[in-house]
Amino acid sequence: MAAEAPTVEVSEEDGELLRAQADLWRHSFGYVTSMGLRCAVKLGVPTAIHHLGGVTSLPDLTTALSLPPSKMPYLRRLMRLLVSTGVFAKAESSSEEGPELFRLNPLSKILVDGDGDEHHGHTSLVLAATSSQYLEASLGLAEWFKKDFGEAPVPSPFEDVHGVPLLDERTASLDKEFDELVNDAVAAHDNLGIDMIVRECHYLFKGLESVTDCCGGDGTTARAIIDAHPHLKCNVLDLPKVIEKAPAHDIINYVAGDMFQAIPPAQAVMLKFVLHNWNDEDCVNILDQCKKATPSREEGGKVIIIDILVNPSLEPIIYESQMLFDVGMMTLTKGRHRDENDWGTLFMKAGFSEYKIVKKLGDRVVFEVYP
Incomplete structure (x- = not known):
């Protein structure tokens, strides 16, 4: 056994320098985590662990993935990184001499393909x-x-x-x-947790006779709403290329169109993760079409908005993800994430009289906005 090296005390300034260098490595090589996650998804690691009962050893995982045995040491290094960054978790072995075990956690569970759970399908x-x-x-x-x-x-x-x-x-x-x-x-992003939103905000649809889900995709949200409120007449508006692939439904009225041109009339229009894809000018135009599609507040008219609410008081990992996503939106779209002041200003610019926050659910918020 090698002799234990003596501990060397460093000055506070030197300690800060060493921590700064380590932090710089973390930021500069942060993409390695993303690429490692991509690799695990393409190999099918989350699904393989799921099929192995949710917990597996490295040899069993290597076999399940049909990888050459020679790649096992490299797979261990990949899994060690993804455990340290919270993608997977370690499981306790039944004995000290037992094999190293890896298990799914809430994050990797939403990367499991093909088991029918509404939260899965996030590999895309x-x-x-x-x-x-x-x-x-x-x-x-x-x-x-x-x-x-x-x-x-x-x-x-x-x-x-x-x-x-x-x-x-x-x-x-x-x-x-x-x-x-x-x-x-x-x-996948937009539909995660829709059952939770419908359950927690069931009163959103109380007293309504009709609703239009703007950019409603294949109707997943509309079906969840109708399951909870069978009396509702529901329109789903989206681009023609989306609507043509939507599954047939006896109650949902699918409409191929452009929300900048016209929105099917209803007592309420819902915008779920729509406005964060657009700049303020485009959002005002979208909201103007929403006003045209809904009756007055006295007649029950309103716009229901489910979107991201930037809030520094959220737990650090959620707030950091909001900032990452915001710069991602800047890079990929005309969109942005907004704090409450931004949202309020947007609603007033669009000519709405009042809004209220109905519910806060993690990093997202549910608004009711009134003509």
Whole structure:
């Protein structure tokens, strides 16, 4: 056994310098975590652990993934990183001599494919966020800041690099498979927890006869609302390429259209994770169409908005994710994340008389906005 090295006391200044260097490594190599997560998703690690009962040893995981035995030491290093960053967790072995065990945690559980749980299917989000198209846009960020676009509307770095906007009818011309992946990722993000929102905010729909889910995708949210409130007549508005793939439904009225042009009339219009994709000017235009589609407040008219509310008082990991997502939105779209002052200003600019926060759920908020 090697002799234990003596502890060397360093000055506070030297300690700060060493911590600064370690922190710089953490930031500079932060992309390695993203790439490691992408690797685990592409290999199917979360799904393999799920099929192995939620806990597995390294040899069993290597076999389940059909990897060469020679790759086991490298897989251990990958799993060790992803455990340290909270993607997976360690499990207690039955004995001190037992094998090293890895298990799923809440994060990796939403990366399990094909078991039918409404929260799963987030592999598309990981693969989109770590795609070459997203990364190229991020690598062009400094050049984008230096460009003077004059009087023309400022494109996102994504549009500047690739020539087409993201989340647009033209995105498929860049890469059809990528466009489908992004649409799947948006749907996974937007639909996570919808049952919780409907359950916790059931009174949102009390007294309503009709609602239009604007940018409602394949109708997942609308179906959840109708299951809880069968009396409601529900419209789902989205782009033609989305509506044409929507599953048939006896009650939901699917409408192919453009929310900037017209929104199907209803007592309430719902915008779920829509406005954070757009700048303030576009949001005002969208909200103006919402006003046209709804009756007066006295007749029960309102707009229901579910979106991100930036709040520094949230737990640090959630607030940091909001900041990361905000710069991500800046890089990929015309959108942004907003604090309550931003939201209030937006509603007033759009000519609404009043709003209230109905519920705060983690980093998201539910607004009722009145004409």
